[in-house]
Every structure is written in C-alpha cells, then in structure tokens.
Amino acid sequence: xxxxxxxxxxxxxxxxxxxxxxxxxxxxxxxxxxxxxxxxxxxxxxxxxxxxxxxxxxxxxxxxxxxxxxxxxxxxxxxxxxxxxxxxxxxxxxxxxxxxxxxxxxxxxxxxxxxxxxxxxxxxxxxxxxxxxxxxxxxxxxxxxxxxxxxxxxxxxxxxxxxxxxxxxxxxxxxxxxxxxxxxxxxxxxxxxxxxxxxxxxxxxxxxxxxxxxxxxxxxxxxxxxxxxxxxxxxxxxxxxxxxxxxxxxxxxxxxxxxxxxxxxxxxxxxxxxxxxxxxxxxxxxxxxxxxxxxxxxxxxxxxxxxxxxxxxxxxxx
Amino acid sequence: xxxxxxxxxxxxxxxxxxxxxxxxxxxxxxxxxxxxxxxxxxxxxxxxxxxxxxxxxxxxxxxxxxxxxxxxxxxxxxxxxxxxxxxxxxxxxxxxxxxxxxxxxxxxxxxxxxxxxxxxxxxxxxxxxxxxxxxxxxxxxxxxxxxxxxxxxxxxxxxxxxxxxxxxxxxxxxxxxxxxxxxxxxxxxxxxxxxxxxxxxxxxxxxxxxxxxxxxxxxxxxxxxxxxxxxxxxxxxxxxxxxxxxxxxxxxxxxxxxxxxxxxxxxxxxxxxxxxxxxxxxxxxxxxxxxxxxxxxxxxxxxxxxxxxxxxxxxxxx
Numbered sequence: 157x158x159x160x161x162x163x164x165x166x167x168x169x170x171x172x173x174x175x176x177x178x179x180x181x182x183x184x185x186x187x188x189x190x191x192x193x194x195x196x197x198x199x200x201x202x203x204x205x206x207x208x209x210x211x212x213x214x215x216x217x218x219x220x221x222x223x224x225x226x227x228x229x230x231x232x233x234x235x236x237x238x239x240x241x242x243x244x245x246x247x248x249x250x251x252x253x254x255x256x257x258x259x260x261x262x263x264x265x266x267x268x269x270x271x272x273x274x275x276x277x278x279x280x281x282x283x284x285x286x287x288x289x290x291x292x293x294x295x296x297x298x299x300x301x302x303x304x305x306x307x308x309x310x311x312x313x314x315x316x317x318x319x320x321x322x323x324x325x326x327x328x329x330x331x332x333x334x335x336x337x338x339x340x341x342x343x344x345x346x347x348x349x350x351x352x353x354x355x356x357x358x359x360x361x362x363x364x365x366x367x368x369x370x371x372x373x374x375x376x377x378x379x380x381x382x383x384x385x386x387x388x389x390x391x392x393x394x395x396x397x398x399x400x401x402x403x404x405x406x407x408x409x410x411x412x413x414x415x416x417x418x419x420x421x422x423x424x425x426x427x428x429x430x431x432x433x434x435x436x437x438x439x440x441x442x443x444x445x446x447x448x449x450x451x452x453x454x455x456x457x458x459x460x461x462x463x464x465x466x467x468x469x470x471x472x473x474x
Numbered sequence: 475x476x477x478x479x480x481x482x483x484x485x486x487x488x489x490x491x492x493x494x495x496x497x498x499x500x501x502x503x504x505x506x507x508x509x510x511x512x513x514x515x516x517x518x519x520x521x522x523x524x525x526x527x528x529x530x531x532x533x534x535x536x537x538x539x540x541x542x543x544x545x546x547x548x549x550x551x552x553x554x555x556x557x558x559x560x561x562x563x564x565x566x567x568x569x570x571x572x573x574x575x576x577x578x579x580x581x582x583x584x585x586x587x588x589x590x591x592x593x594x595x596x597x598x599x600x601x602x603x604x605x606x607x608x609x610x611x612x613x614x615x616x617x618x619x620x621x622x623x624x625x626x627x628x629x630x631x632x633x634x635x636x637x638x639x640x641x642x643x644x645x646x647x648x649x650x651x652x653x654x655x656x657x658x659x660x661x662x663x664x665x666x667x668x669x670x671x672x673x674x675x676x677x678x679x680x681x682x683x684x685x686x687x688x689x690x691x692x693x694x695x696x697x698x699x700x701x702x703x704x705x706x707x708x709x710x711x712x713x714x715x716x717x718x719x720x721x722x723x724x725x726x727x728x729x730x731x732x733x734x735x736x737x738x739x740x741x742x743x744x745x746x747x748x749x750x751x752x753x754x755x756x757x758x759x760x761x762x763x764x765x766x767x768x769x770x771x772x773x774x775x776x777x778x779x780x781x782x783x784x785x786x787x788x789x790x791x792x
Binding site for chain 1: 514515516544545547548549550551552554555556557564565566568569570572573575576579590591594595
C-alpha cells in the first residue's frame, strides 16, 4: 500500500498513473485542503476536485482544473447580475459544489462527502482530504496577508511571497481512514507528488497527526521533484522559491525538504543534480517525470513503484 | 399609483401589462414569498423570480417559470452525482439563487436583494416581497402537513388539501418601501392579480401590516378572477377550491374574498356570474382576462385602470 500526498494538477496526474497500475487496495491519495475556500456561499475544494475529476476521467486536461465538456451559463449570468466571476466555476462543476456544501452544512465530514462523490463518479481508489476540519492557507506577501485563492487566482500570483500561514492547522483532524492507513502494517511508502512544496505539500505535512507520523516513520518517503529544468511545470512553485531565497531547482527542492524525504525522483533534465542530491544523503531515481499524457503518468508510476521496492529492501535505514 | 398583489404566472403577466402602460412611479408589485424555500443550500423565491424574469423579459413563456434560453448542465450533473433534481433549476436561474442566497446570508433584507437583482436585470418598476422575514406556506393535506414546494412540485398537487398554515406570518415584516406606499396619499387602488387565492394571495393578505391596511383602507381593492370558465388557467386553484368545499367559479372566488374586494374583473366566459357577484355588493367589470400574450396583458391592464378610475370616483363608498 502506497500513500500519495497530492496537491492539484501534478498530484492528480501522478494519482492517475498510480491508479492505473495499482489496485484500489494498493494506493490511496491524501489531498491538500489548504486551498479550499468559501465562495458564493459554496465550499470549494480545488485540489480535491482536480484529483477527483482526473481519477474519474472527467477532468479538463487543457486547463488542469474543472471538468471537460463544461458549460458556463451560470457564470455568464452571474456576470450580468454583477456577481463575482474571478473564480471560474462551470455549470457541471457547480453541481458538485452545491452537493458538497449542502452535505457539509448537514455536518457530514469532508472525507465522507468526498467518498460519496468519488463513488458517484465511479472512482474506486480512496481520495482522502488531509483534514476533516477546515485549514485555510494564507499567503504573506508584499501586499499583506492574502487568502490563498485571492493570491493564486484573483491576483494571479503577482504579489511577492514572504511566507505562509495555515489557519486551523493546529486543530486539523485527519479522517479516521487516513489514521488507519498511516498505522497500517501494509503501508510500504509515502510518495510526495510533484506538487507545490509550500502551498500543496507543506499544509499536509503540518497536519498534527501526519507530522507525528513523519517524526517516527518506519517506511520510506519518496518525493517527485516539482521543479524540472529550473521551472515549475505549472503554478508558482519556482517563483515562490526564488522569492523565499531558495534555489529554484531539483536540488533546491531536495534541500527544502531536507530529512522529510528519503528518496528523490528527478527528471532526466536535472540528471546533473543527482550527485549533489545524493550527497545530501538521499537515494535518487532519474527518469522522465513530465506527465504530459496518461501513458507518461503510468510510466512514472511504474518507476516510483520500482524505487519503493528498492528503498524498502534497505528499510532498516529509515 | 397602483399596488398589485401578485403570485407567480398570473401575477407576472398582469404586472407585465401594467408595467407597459404605467410608468415606474405609477405601479409597484407586491409579491408572495410564502412559496419561498431552501433547497440545495439556496434560498429560492419562485413567485418573486417569475415576476422579476417576466418584467425583465427573460422569462420562459412556455413553462411559466425559469428563464428563456436556459441550459441544464448543473442539474444533469447533480442527477449523475445523486443529488435532488425534482425542483428544476436551470444554470442561468442558479446564478440568481447563488447571488441572492449569498446576499441574504450577509444579512441583506430580501427587498434590498430583490431591488439589486431587478436593477441588474433592467427592471424599473418596484418589485417588493410581501415580507423581509421568512414566511413559509405549509399545506395541510390527507398525507399530512407538507412544505409548499413538496406539495406543489414534488407531489404535483396530488394530495387532497384540507387547509393552509403560513409559518412565520405573525412576525412577517413588510419592507419599509411597501409601508411607505401603503401610507402614501398617491395610492389610488390595490389590485389583486389572478393568482391562487389560497397560496399566492392569502399569505400576502395575512401579513400583519397588510392586514391592518385592509381593515381601514380608503382606496378601492380590485381583483381579477383567477378562475375562468370554472377552471384555473394554471395551477391547482380550482382543485383546491373543490377540495375545500367552495365552488370553483368566478362567483365562488368572489364569495371567498367577501368584503376584502370592492370590484371584480371577470372574464367574458363568466359574464353570467356578473349579476350574482354584483348582488354580493361588488362592482363588476367583464372583459377578456386570459393573458395569453403581451398584447392581451396590456389590454387587461388598460381595463383595470379604467375600472380603478370608475371606482375612485365613487370613492366615498370605500
């Protein structure tokens, strides 16, 4: 059993690859909820939805968010009525937000709602929110503290980043099923998807029960570098690294995670970084990490599984 | 200035006719909110929306509810996700419900929200909810007490009606603007639209401030019969009258309203009822009341205005 820590697009694409090569009993996906927010009276969970839609095969591969075959009547009408339209919500997408918001208001935990939605969408692998209680990422910038979606979507990541705050993290409660998986003797590895280290992965690692698991873990943690050839494939990861004084490279990411990660999967484009990452005490796997289609996601998943087996044999060292 | 008490379709069609012949300063529309309800976490106001959409010219004339050029992606997706779809919500319609619900949650009064929506939709005549606080019509039936939309939409008016209850009516607060209009010396008449007497008009008449106005009114009240040729043009009015032991006819409606109404507008199809309605002490105007198109709505509006002038001359009797 592999547990994957995932943000949005990178996490979703890796989840798709792993779901194609591992049965539902062999992989589960823990998804960041720090970028969840309340908008138009709806609770929106962008990363959860990207993973959900991708595993269901109804995602929009062009945008990386939302659904394919989407229509925009509600948002067009909202514009006519003077409502907020900076966050793009398609009509089909809205249905999910309505249903989830209704269930959350009826006090169903987010993990239960996610499970129900996944079942309805025909997804058989477990998708678990990192927390059943709200965590909200706040971005500290040169324009002050911003709600994550304000920074990310409305201001298009333009403000200069100074740090992050995860409101609600100290009280974050992992779903019971996630607690069971973390404690399970069947758990072979945790894989950190190629997602933004600051706003996708850090919130997950800071959830108290997950933090405690990392502190005394007995299985390897493998990470796929979200930086390839000095750039993030999607999103502001590289920009954030530079603004925070880190080096926007596979090596910079490895330094950022330090001892949290045992084995690194980096792209062939960054092969020259491998010796220096190894010198930090990490195992390194060099392969193609750019998941530009399903076949490439599946290939990367296979490489990761091989890497897990390799590291598990030397398990005593973890 | 004429104040029109309106339910859904009949009220909306009469409002459209009056809005075409009277300037915004000369007519205002007071709309039933008893059939408002909470659904999918949204506050939906069917009668207000029918009047709003009709005056804005974006209504669907085929259905009598919802918008023209509507799309159904959200509801189709909701069906796939196992959500409730018995109440038909189009994508464009949803945008309005989202915006209104958001505003109501931010504690804006319904009258203010309605005014904002009307302005955005280019409606210049005042559309006033009968109450700024929630009133919810409950239908007492042979299957027990039902929420109005459960009875009306979900069960398609099949249960046998025994009575009605208007939850929240004792505390119902009319909008300040409606209070001002009722007290205005410019008010020349109140017109009761051809709407369901039990579930569209009765809630309005039972709002305490409106009830008090009727008790000591000094201007005539004119009603357009919602029953033509023994049948309701739309909805369950005739069925309800029969189930409650009343005669489903223009005369039956006149008897139902008794002294609440001073002058009756009935259809030519019911001309034979005129002497018996007159015998109840009412003035009677016989004309074409079936508003099958905008021109006919406008014609009826003209007849009503003439009737108001006629009755106002004999004002001393009210």
